Each structure stands twice: as C-alpha cells, then as structure tokens.
Amino acid sequence: MKQILIIEVSPRGPVSASRAVTQKLSTRLRGEFPEAKFVYRDLTKGWIPHLDDNTLKAISSKRPEEVQANKESARLSDQLTEELLASDLLVIATPMWNFGIPSLLKAWIDLVVRPGKTFTYTETGVLGLAKDKKAILVVASGGVFTEGSWKSWDFVEPYLRQILRFIGIENVQTVRAEGMNIPLLAENAVPNAEKAIAKLEL
Numbered sequence: 381m382k383q384i385l386i387i388e389v390s391p392r393g394p395v396s397a398s399r400a401v402t403q404k405l406s407t408r409l410r411g412e413f414p415e416a417k418f419v420y421r422d423l424t425k426g427w428i429p430h431l432d433d434n435t436l437k438a439i440s441s442k443r444p445e446e447v448q449a450n451k452e453s454a455r456l457s458d459q460l461t462e463e464l465l466a467s468d469l470l471v472i473a474t475p476m477w478n479f480g481i482p483s484l485l486k487a488w489i490d491l492v493v494r495p496g497k498t499f500t501y502t503e504t505g506v507l508g509l510a511k512d513k514k515a516i517l518v519v520a521s522g523g524v525f526t527e528g529s530w531k532s533w534d535f536v537e538p539y540l541r542q543i544l545r546f547i548g549i550e551n552v553q554t555v556r557a558e559g560m561n562i563p564l565l566a567e568n569a570v571p572n573a574e575k576a577i578a579k580l581e582l
C-alpha cells in the first residue's frame with residue numbers, strides 16, 4: 381500500500397459523525413499500513429471550485445488547441461486526478477445531505493472523472509482507468525437507509541458506487557453511521573460504525 385487518499389466533506393468539525401468514524405478508520409489504516417503515505421483532502425476549506433467554461437475546455441475538449449489554450453485551468457484537476465491515480469485506497473467520508481452527496485464532493489468528482497485519465501471510451505464501451513484500487517465509503521445520515529422504507533431514498537451509496545465503478549474502482553466497502561437524527565439510534569450510530577471498521581477487509 382503506497383498511498384491512501386482520504387476525502388472529507390463534513391463542515392461540522394468535531395461533532396461530525398463521518399469525521400469521527402474516519403478518524404478511527406485512519407487509526408486502523410495507519411496500524412495496518414505503516415509504510416503508506418496518507419493524503420488528506422478536506423473539501424470544506426474553500427479551495428474546490430465548480431467546473432467553469434475554461435476548465436471544461438481544458439479537461440474535456442476534443443480540440444487539442446482548445447486544451448492547450450486553457451492548460452492553466454486544468455492545473456487543479458490534473459493534480460487531484462494524479463493524486464487519485466497514485467493512491468491504492470480511496471476513503472470518501474461524507475454526510476448525506478438532502479438524500480445525496482454535498483455539492484463539494486460532487487465538485488471533486490467532476491474534477492477527477494476525466495476522459496483519457498480516469499476513464500476512456502473503447503469500441504466495446506466505457507473503460508475505467510483507475511485500476512487496482514479499493515475504496516471505503518464512510519456515510520453519516522440522520523435517518524436509516526440500509527433497510528426499511530427509506531432505503532430507496534439513498535442517493536449517496538448507490539451513486540458513489542456507480543461513479544467509482546465507472547472509473548474502474550469495483551472493490552468498494554461501506555461503513556455507515558446512520559440514525560444520527562433518531563433519538564433512540566443516535567447514541568449508538570458512531571460506536572456501531574466504529575465497530576464495523578474492524579470488519580473491513582483491507
């Protein structure tokens with residue numbers, strides 16, 4: 381394990397469930413992989429932009445002169461994409477917001493899901509290029525989505541699994557801190573998720 385990339389999205393600092401669980405996960409990972417380089421990306425610090433016209437031209441235009449003319453605008457996307465490709469394990473720690481992922485995480489995804497870098501088109505269809513990687517999703521939610529009538533409202537885990545598969549990451553495990561807004565469940569949500577960390581196959 382050369383590099384582990386950890387993406388954090390909750391702005392709630394010390395009271396964040398996804399961050400608390402990820403901290404425990406980091407401790408296990410550091411114990412299992414003492415030689416690995418850990419790269420932490422906190423998306424809440426105001427440095428991640430949405431795609432604009434120049435960046436889009438730089439990262440997805442089919443016209444080489446357009447790509448060249450906008451090269452500078454691709455710098456952050458280049459850096460984040462290379463960081464992802466250089467990692468053997470990706471950890472995404474995210475809250476559920478309005479049944480989906482926070483837009484900051486979507487902005488990161490829009491910068492790293494790149495034709496020619498993390499996926500490509502072939503005669504037989506799309507091919508993911510982010511090969512030989514694993515991912516762990518840490519998802520915190522107010523309600524319960526792994527079972528029961530709200531299951532189909534979960535647009536976090538199915539979406540993240542789908543987009544990771546699209547770029548070639550098929551080995552995905554999930555740890556969930558769920559029921560954070562349900563009085564009877566909230567107290568045990570983080571401890572249960574922390575227990576689940578021990579069961580992850582690394």
Ligand SMILES: Cc1cc2nc3c(=O)[nH]c(=O)nc-3n(C[C@H](O)[C@H](O)[C@H](O)COP(=O)(O)O)c2cc1C
Pocket residue numbers: 390391392395396397398399474475476477478479480520521522523524560561
């Ligand atoms: C803006 C916002 C939207 C939310 N939307 C949902 C939701 O759709 N479903 C849900 O179960 N919980 C929702 N919650 C509750 C959070 O998922 C819950 O508080 C979770 O613990 C947040 O993760 P964090 O503790 O890592 O910040 C929402 C919270 C906020 C602040």
